[in-house]
Amino acid sequence: MNESTMELSKLLPIIAPLFVIQLILVIVALVALAKASQTRGPKWLWVLVIVFVNIIGPVLFFVVGRRND
Amino acid sequence: MSQWMIIWRKELLELARSYKLLWLPLVFLLLGVSQPIVTYFLPDILANAGNFPQGTVIEMPKPQSGEVLAQTLQQYGMIGSLIVALGFMGAVSSERNSGAASMILVKPISRSAYLLAKWTAMLVLVWGSLTIGYLGAWYYTSLLIGEVDAIRAIQALLVFALWLSVIGTLMIAGSVWLRSGAAAAFSALGLAILLSLTASFLPSALAWSPGQLPGLASGFLLGSIPDAAGMIIIAGAVLTAAILYAAVWRMRRMELP
Structure with missing residues (x-):
């Protein structure tokens, strides 16, 4: 127990930037999704993909889901 | 030249509007940063996640x-x-299918200027993303694992940037020659894989193949630089120019809707 909490405090500052970058990707993708008038496929499905598919989810939305208008 | 500048600016705007200017660097940064972190914590990860019996020591x-x-x-x-x-994958074909290419090329803009502007915008974005991600990996590596020889690291980055330029140019050419983005992605990636596979299977016969570029980049980092290093780099640059020429050649003769 004690060991794992010690590891966590060592781990957190190192991996925090990873989470921040992922968060930026997810938030920007969600904002773009909210602003888009039309998407390929239902919007609620894209919300799930963006939030739950790691890294590739937002990228897939930008590449496949958005319609250029 | 001024024509080219105008379309180039339009291309950058397009990259920003399609969010590529954002997600390409971020994904490269994410990939680059996670590699040293995973390497550093691999013993801990294995110890916690693996189904090892109590007391297993992993060295x-x-x-x-x-x-x-x-x-x-x-x-x-x-x-x-x-x-x-x-x-x-859809750099040219999507604009062609949507009719945007016709709208642009109705104006007195040469087709090669249009394509070259797209190509340079792609190069700037790919090189920028690669550099950002690589610097992130470099920073974490020197933080967690140890100092890196700066000159070797920069040489490796430049060689790898050339390899990604080959792939990016293949993508642009694919999107000129083929109407479907997926087909362009498949054939361009297939060619890139073929290049690197043949180069790794026949290292002596294809010592100058541009497919050796990724290996050469790693070689700079691992301290084993092949004799043909200069020739591989020249071959990579020549191949890029040849693919670009094939794309421009097709672009000039393409029928637009």
Whole structure:
């Protein structure tokens, strides 16, 4: 127990930037999704993909889901 | 030249509007940063996640800093080229299908200027993303694993940038020759894989093949530089120019709707 909490405090500052970058990707993708008038496929499905598919989810939305208008 | 500048600015705007200017660098940064972190914590991860019996001691050799950066480049060679393919598979064909290309080329703009502007915008974005991600990997490697020889690391980056340029140029050419983005991505990635596979299976017969570029980049980091290094780089540059020429040639003769 004690060991794992010690590891966590060592781990957190190192991996925090990873989470921040992922968060930026997810938030920007969600904002773009909210602003888009039309998407390929239902919007609620894209919300799930963006939030739950790691890294590739937002990228897939930008590449496949958005319609250029 | 001024024509080219105008379309180039339009291309950058397009990259920003399609969010590529944002997600390409971020994904490269994410890939680059996670490699040294995963390497550093691998013994802990194995100890916590593996189904090892109590008291198993896992001994792993501590990786060299050059090795970690070389592994990062390996990641970029696989997932990175997939990302580049996703980003640029429709560079020309989507504009052609939507009619945007016709609208632009109705104006007195030469088709080669149009294509070259697209190509340079792609290069700037791919090189920028690669550099950002690589610097992230470099920073974490020197933080967690050990100092990296700066000159070697920069040489490796430049060589790898040339390899990604080959792949990006293949993507642009694919999007000129083929109407479907998926077909362009498949054929361009297929050619890139073929290049690197043949180069690794026949290293002596294809010592100058541009497919040796990723290996050469890792070689700089691992301290084993092949004799043909200069020739490989020249071959890579020549191949890029040849693919670009094939794309311009097709672009000039293309019928627009």
